[in-house]
Amino acid sequence: MTPSPGPVYTDHVDTVAIRAEGLEKRFGGTPALTGVDLAVEAGELVALLGPSGSGKTTLLRIVAGLERPTAGHVYFGGEDATFVPVQARRVGFVFQSYALFRHLDVGENVAYGLRVRPRHLRPSRADIRRRVSDLLDLVQLSGLDRRFPSQLSGGQRQRVALARALAVDPKVLLLDEPFGALDAKVRRDLRRWLRDLHDRTGHTTLFVTHDQDEALELSDRVAILNQGRIEQIGTPDEVYDRPASGFVAGFIGEAVRLPVDVADGIVTIGPHTLRNHTSSLSGPAALYVRPRDLVPADPHGGVPTRVAGVRRAGPARRAELLLADGLPTIEIELPADLTVARGEILHVQFRTLRLFPA
Amino acid sequence: MSDRATTEHAVLKSTDDASGVPSHGGRPVWPRPTIDEAPLTKAILVVLAVGFLALFIVLPLIAVFAEAFRRGLDHYLESFADPDTQAAIRLTLMVAAIAVPLNLVFGICAAWAIAKFDFHGKSLLITLIDLPFSVSPVVSGLVFVLLFGAQGLFGKWLAAHDLQIVFAVPGIVLATVFVTFPFVARELIPLMQEQGTSEEEAALTLGASGLRTFLTVTLPNVKWALLYGVLLCNARAMGEFGAVSVVSGHVRGLTNTMPLHVEILYNEYNFVAAFAVASILAGLALLTLMAKSVLEWRYGDALARTRLY
């Protein structure tokens, strides 16, 4: 395949900050990415979400220039950056392990990207000092510039890594599992803080995560990857409410997958039948059921299920229900006034049917 | 902001110019090394390293065998007909047969006490065990001369009882034990520290005796490291020169080990014989290296991760 000499598109030149076109990546014989297209608007915060091995980190590293795509192109603001080496791409990359320079103190870590510039592009010492101090203020680490990375907590290291990436005034900010190595409490705080920081500085940001809560809470749009391709990209509401594929339906929102049969708008689950209005599917299919998809129903209107157990899930109570022996148990979120016990029969109704080809 | 944009452009621009065409024969190529060395740099570095090792390390090894066979196989074999050479081989084997088991037992005891228990002064003890490694071989021999030599601390007493230690076999054994002292222990201690005590404690709760626990739990976990330590210990025991030279007295056929015999033959300009005996020692070194490499490749996980020579 011959690389195109320049931009091959005409629209959105002003607003698209990162565009990936037909990216392919193979490691030896194993495909890691197959035909990935992605466009990130300037100032957007986009999450790459997927299970491990889905290719999300590979995509991020290709955008950064740390990996070379087997085929396809990467554009930054309309310019073809596919063959621009990582040094010249001006991306701010925050590594999962932070990759701080342990022989340098915090201030020297942050100043690094400015110090390594060619002499004629290098800011003066005073300017570097000022910039480092501003950035440490921004990430709320003022006064820690003489500490070494080994003397910092995990959350502090994460913020140093961010300040270091911001120091080169990057065109895009790329974060690889930015909260992966932190404990739950720090994660939550940093997540909110990062969103605030993004809203204030307005950097186009692409970040990789395997945590759907993180992706849905933090980002403007979520790209869901599976086996080297993007299954769906959309706002958190879109991917949550209208999953585009069975994989997305199963991956997002604690769904349980039930094998069903569809024929003439009738869905058969084991011994039960449900009426279905929308699906044009026929034959074996997969039904994805989330706890909130079910509501208790009166004995005449719903499907009878046996209660296999009741447990508390955060603020709500959930019952595990068995539609028939041999089928996976599904969950329902119980209303506060309803009590059921193990072994009882509970009739339920499906609010929506998320049906996908098996 | 505007000059920043120009700067940015300049950076992109300059690399594009330097890179030239980003395509070669239709296949996209990296314009220049970014997170790795250029293939040419790599090749140069590899050639430099290989050349250095070949010149400084491999060449001497080749020289040993080349010199040993310089006058043909017959002359080579003839060298071993010399009874003094045979005596030297016997003495070397005997010294190793005493020194290695002693240090093996010591290594196991020291590793058990140090790795499985916590006590005051542990790091001092480890430092002291390593001490023989930081002492010059000549000094290692000297200390025994100072103890047991004619003018030594016990010299008069030994002479009165007609006992001889230095310039005799006991001195050679003592000096060899001294220089090979830490080998087994330092191989076992870090490994057994990594392994902790939980497996032994489990065995004890299941009713095993202390000795049985050691034999059935600890020993199988460290057997490859033990073998590794013994190999190195043996190689050094058979090859030690400086320390043994000081205490030996160089009596042909009596107190000459193989390395000492090599020296004597060499100084007598009997080069073929000197290199013939040396070739046996070099063969031993090669065997040791091979066994060591096999252990590292095959059982690398069962060896200590941290080791200092």
Place this chain on the structure above:
Amino acid sequence: MSIAATEPWPPAPGGRNGAAAPWRFRRPSALPGFGVTFGFTVTYLSLIVLIPLTALVVRASGLGLDGIWRVATMPRVLAALQTSFGISLVAAAVNAGFGLLVAWVLTRYEFPGRRLLDAVVDLPFALPTAVAGIALAAIYAPNGWIGGLLAPFGIKIAYTPLGIFIALVFIGLPFVVRTVQPVLADLDREIEEASATLGATRRQTIVRVVLPTLAPAVLTGFALAFGRAVGEYGSVIFIAGNLPFTSEIAPLLIVIQLEEFNYAGATAIASIMLLISFLSLLAINLLQAWSRRRFGHV
């Protein structure tokens, strides 16, 4: 490194709850055999290592400081010490450079014969020093493989200080390679990638990030190689020529003193050498402690 124990031992003074815990020599343990193994370890250590070394110290203190000083400043001794320490320093420095190169190539690059080469690095540890000595002498003698090549240019290696240097490079190399290799293998590639994303060229990454991170290991290897070189005897004496004032090393001088039954002279030279090797050992430990404190690793 702490073992299975979760709390540090020895405990902090005053104990964890403020109340002074009774002093114990060791942490109580369910495992048997401490008394017997510890007892044997200490006894054997004392008999083989500590008592003999003490004999040297006793002898040396018998000479007194001025006695040792008098020997050390004798011209021939002074020259031998200078030869030993000077050439050892140069050889260790060369080993630091080439050892780093070899460790880098073995750890980072894939090429045919890499494993064989990796095994070959340990040869100086395994090859008896006398064998190395006569082999080096044969190669670098004026009629040897390399000596013969250089002889027409008037360059002599064997039987000159240059020969000592060659022998000391031979025996010191594995110390640097084997100290640097594990650190290099553990070095996170992301560190170098981070440097690249920040705009550093490959050379800048090597100079500003990789080398400073490896520096403590290289220095440790340097000190180990230096310590070994100073005391080295077997591989040097065959190639050195052993001319007083030019190519005579300190360990050889000890042997010569002993052959003349001059125990005092031998002891004096030995104590100076011991003192200096202990100082270099101390330097290694301080270096590692400093490195651990500052970077959280060795």
